[in-house]
Amino acid sequence: MTGNAMPKIEVLRVSKHFGAASSAPVLSGVDLACAENEFVCLLGRSGCGKTTLLNIIAGLVPPSSGEVRVDGERVTGPGRGKGMVFQQNALFPWLSARSNVEFGARRSGLEKQAARRIAEELLELVGLREYGERYPGQLSGGMQQRVAIARALALDPQILLMDEPFGALDEITRLDMQAELLRVWSSRRKTVVFVTHSIMEALMLGDRVAVMGGGGIASIHDVAKDRPRSRSDPAVIRLHDEIWQGLH
């Protein structure tokens, strides 16, 4: 293997239908490749299958046909190499913020002491050093998602899968969290697949934006712009229009 040519994640002719085989497929013959350390956004309307595709990449849901490969190896289930951040309320409510992050660190095989240290470090990274003792129920939605990101990073995964992680947050918090995520990502490079239904969010975050529709990927757009990006950047606005038109 030459190393530079092989994609980190390969989605190969993946189809998925729930229930009877005759029912309309959620995904049909989807192909997608993500390079190492690339930030790819999956964009689409509710019900377009973007979360299903993410779950298949995560190994949480098996594809009806086709396969997903990570580093050339077929994905057969979830694993520590792939951290996941859910839309909301996926923290364990009976564990403090720190213990939640520690849970992830322990699962990556660390001893208690080391896990504790990593947890402190990651809470610091997401700006919640002083909130380690709080339970998730005592944190705001944005803070909870920061803890969720820290917990996923505690696995030290090579891939970060994010399922509309800011979708339940208010607009202002959401913009803060996008900036926060980019800051964290720049210090811990990962291959990221980020599901969203916000065109602007996808354009602010992704190296590429894969627009989903009709059971597959309808178009892929390169966002060749350095981050942080401006919402009023002409290139961003042009892409926004292009994607918007494509969705109709």
Add this chain to the structure above:
Amino acid sequence: MRDDLSRHAAVLQGAGFILALLVAWEITSALGWLRPHSFPPPSRIAQGAWELAVRGFPEGVRVWTHALATLRRIFSGFVLAMVLAIPSGILIGASQTLDRLTHPVITFARSVATLSLLPLVIVWFGTGELSKTLLIAYGCFWVMLSNVIAGVKYVDPTLIRAARTMDTPGSEIFTRIVLPAALPRIFAGARTALGVGFMVIVGAEMIGTIEGLGALIMEARTFYRTDVTIVGMMLLGVMGVVFAIGMEALERRLLPWHRGLSEVRR
């Protein structure tokens, strides 16, 4: 601070209202609008309480004996129900097959009014302590069982998926995710079950004993001592409230995270 003040004010208002009702009751009795034998005035009830505390009713069986006997029965029935319901509920909740199999039986058994079993229980187990304990245990068991099953069954699937993405083995998902997630529901079940225990006790004590608040209430009726009946009833109420508060305090201690949750979501 302001919260404390308004809470105190609310308590005072509540107490004042009760006091006003008692005074009105006393006055209407004194005026002869209420028949004192059917509706004993508060002063008469207080006399009854005094008599219960000093001489006992029936003579020699004082109120503490009654209360203790009742508590002992509720406690043993409740504990028996917990010991049986928690493990079986966890087992049934964890297995779809068991859940399907047992669901109709549980729904049926829950719907049978516990006290309708009284005659059968007497035939099978006699009129001793065992029958009373079993009746209370029966009432508590089914309520508890369905809550434990629901607690285990309806764990938020996102939590399980999150644990799976962290490569948590199945056995640990059960012990470290499903069980803690089910605890609030299990606790709610225990609270409800205890309430059921307090309801069943009066009926359970109708037979074969002169000790216990239930027995006291029935015995007082035979002698047309409505004041004593009311004292027994009030004592049961007070005990029920004390236990409910105790359970809540225990829950706050054992599940501090859960209180936090409800405060934020409220």
